[in-house]
Amino acid sequence: MRILVFNAGSSSLKFGVFDLDPGAPLNRTRHVFKGSFDRFTPGGCDTSFNGTRGRAPHADLGVAIAAVPQVLTDHGVEGLDAIGHRIAHGGARFTEATELTPEVMEQIAALTPLAPLHNPANVEGVTRARACWPDLPQWGVFDTAFHLSQPARATTYAVPKAWRDAGLRRFGFHGTSHKYVARRAAEALDTDLRELRLISLHLGNGASACAINRGQSIDSSMGLTPLEGLVMGTRPGDLDPGAFGYLHRELGLEIDAIEAALNGESGLKGLTGSSDMRDVEARAAEGDAEAQAAINIYAYRARKYIGAYAAAMGGLDALVFTGGIGENSPSMRRRICDGLEFLGLKLDHDRNMVADLEGYAAPQIQAYGARVQVLVTETAEQLMIAQEVGAARKSPKPAPQPIPVAVSARHVHLDAAAVEALFGPGYELTPGKPLRQPGNWAAAERVTVEGPKGRFDRVAILGPLRNRTQVEVSRTDSFALGIDAPVRQSGDLDGTPHVRLVGPAGSIDTDGLIIAARHIHMHPDDAARMGVEDGDTVDVNLSHAARALTFAQVLVRVQPQAFTEMHIDTDEANAAGITGHTEGEVVPDMHVTTLTAKSTG
Template identity: 70%
Template structure:
């Protein structure tokens, strides 16, 4: 399948033409790469590149709309034909879009309603969609949303501490640049030779728009942008973080309206507000020439990024790699150096020579940390268009899954013990005794019980599940964690690095051990059922449970394909209560399983 991708940012337009086999995971080959930027004085710079041809020139395209309108003619000039689908970067998808979507009139109306949340971006995104629909009316148009990667950030991240009526009106944090952060995280994991699900990464996207993202064990934990793309770092024309009390102060002292303040925060702030120029290249040149305002802007810019990196390292309990991407992140060695200096306290050390000239050709992701650094530092091109093409191809190729019901099992709090932990709690040589088998072959509930002791409370008579495991794992609900007084992270089974300690008490002794988690919801499924339902191992899916007022859709449900598995979905007691399901209830998925793409 040949896919044309449009990526309209706040001050640039990028395009790409890709050939793909269509199915998820298929190799994607770029046939044409293009970019329009530095709009000023009625023109812009244009870069076009194919395998055997490359051109850079200035063209009389005064803005994004003019550049977009020129694309069909440029494709014809370069002999690019046979387009079969169009992919679009859409900055804001609200709460409705956790994966790619076909851009039909209803979907476009919903996106347009989000314009107040991204006034720099959504009009440009929709203008590109309208042009593409006019030029290629018979081709599928698919949107890939910047917010989708972050949509399932935990409530402690997405919630603002504001009145309930405001929150009910939709005031929450979303996060943006999700396509970029997802791509570079996957690319960095490849460069580090480790599974993404085992890493704690911080992605630093620095361009005219800029954001930092904490990616914890393969999932977005938090992004520096919030309800809108205005929050967070200093950007080209956007302020980033600012005290919300500024609105009232500016209205009283300068007589500015809310609309004027909002306009200036989007269009007249950031580097432009500090120096008069929104282009970091100009700012760096002026700083080197002694301009004090430019020097302040650079110091402020780097300080804000460094502060977020430190905060996200703390939020994840450590960091394995920091990734620089975006126009500034990829090209400014001095900005990378300014940001990394001062992070030596958690073991990050930059190599001077590696940092000066990283080779980014062919989607390379070179390491630029010093030898002996405890944290990897990687630079890579943010291939958003490539990621969009992958997601569009997978979206269009995905067959409708068979609508098979799936039993729902509600798991109460329980413990999986290691041999050493069993001996500490019950005595040397002790053997667990089986009380009853579980539906998953080879698993059973033991007669024995333990007590969990936390700094606030105690949970008694906690079940032990067999057989023994190499490492002790304690699974509780979110409510249980408040009873204990310990914050337990949501983790896939077996992912126990950096988990908090809990005290276990048995009849023969007690033990302080890590391994306390809230188990991520998941589906055990055998290969035959997985094939019939179009599911793959480690895939994340959305599952709708129940009907009527108590129906719920559970996002980011992990699929575990296992040879002898009994097909069923496991949720904890909090999730069961939310859906009106009691312990040991066996329910059905009301509308089958819908694949979640993009996380």
């Protein structure tokens, strides 16, 4: 499948053509053509076609897009199947690659106030491309989509309800880049993405950090707009909102003028007069105090986010640098990493200096023996857009399939040592009521679960014994206990909080307290019928529940003896108004790649 990808901006147009198999590893996609038109001026623009630089008379985005068909013809590129567009802001509506119908375009245009520098150019790019290729399907991939998995505690501003109801919330950007980086890092590390805690640092003219916990974005430095977070080329990053009132009172500036300056005259440009880190680093080496201060501010802000995100994830397995600065500035990588040895993060000088990114490489640059791995990789947003468009076109969603939904109340799974501590030496649990999953049962015995705020008596014990104790509660239960329990898949217990269990013979303090992520136990025959595999994610639509809703990104666990059913907790059941037996409809989420990224080469 051959996909043309456009990244249209107000002053530049980047485009590429990709031949791909949506199921192939990211570094195996063939990049057929790479082109750009940069720095539009009345006198023309710079060009780059497959690395050959030149000039063209094109003064704006529309003329440049109109020239692309001839450029491709001149380079022997033909046979396009679809066009993919980078769209900066998709709000909360667009969660995946979406065909750009007139209705969708109206919704994107309505989001312009949230991305005034980006969405208008993106929309113009789609309009111009449709005029050039009227018979080709046009698809949008949204920078915000990857971040829609973030929990409310990361996306909610502590502001009046009326403001939040009007749409004031954090979205995050560079999602396509961060998504690619996460998958490419997992491939390079030959590790299941669901086992990794990653921080992606996209450092370019626009810059952002993203905490990616076990394959999902859980926090990002940009917020409602791309202004929040790290220091950027022309944007300040984090800024006290009180600055608006202060500047109005002291300098007489109106909101429009302040916003314009924050978007175009701040960041490195505001600190040094130049938005290009290469210029800033050169001036700093010559003794320019402003440039030196700017570099220190830039690195400090990034380092602060790394520490915060490592704390938010309960640890860090890998840090990945990408973007123009992240890829090309060994000194900035070093400045950001210095002082993070307490996290187990340390660079190797020689590896950092010679990182070779040719062919989508993702070399490691950490010191030998360092616990946290550090990688550098070229950001490949266009490749990721092509992958997502190709997957959406190749794999339309199958028809919904019915599935029973089971509500799982709070319970514990015990290991042998916990049984003896709670019930006495040599004690064996008494199997009671059998459960639907073959070989599983509820024990006749019960335990108490106790936290700093409250306790639950007579909590069920499920058997058989496990090799590690696990305590499963709902979000509401965690507040009643007074402990912040993370959402985890069963068995993923590293870094989980401790809780006290009390039995008739004693008590233990154990880790393993989690809110179990919703999941589906599935028999292989049902998996084949529904077209899913172990590790896939699906959407489950509870259209028949009292409060109809859809649960997204539900993990499928295919097991030889499984009884097929979805498990949710009591909070989720209450949200759907479930009071008894109910069924959902499974729709495989064909736009979310299985998160078992293993290297094939």
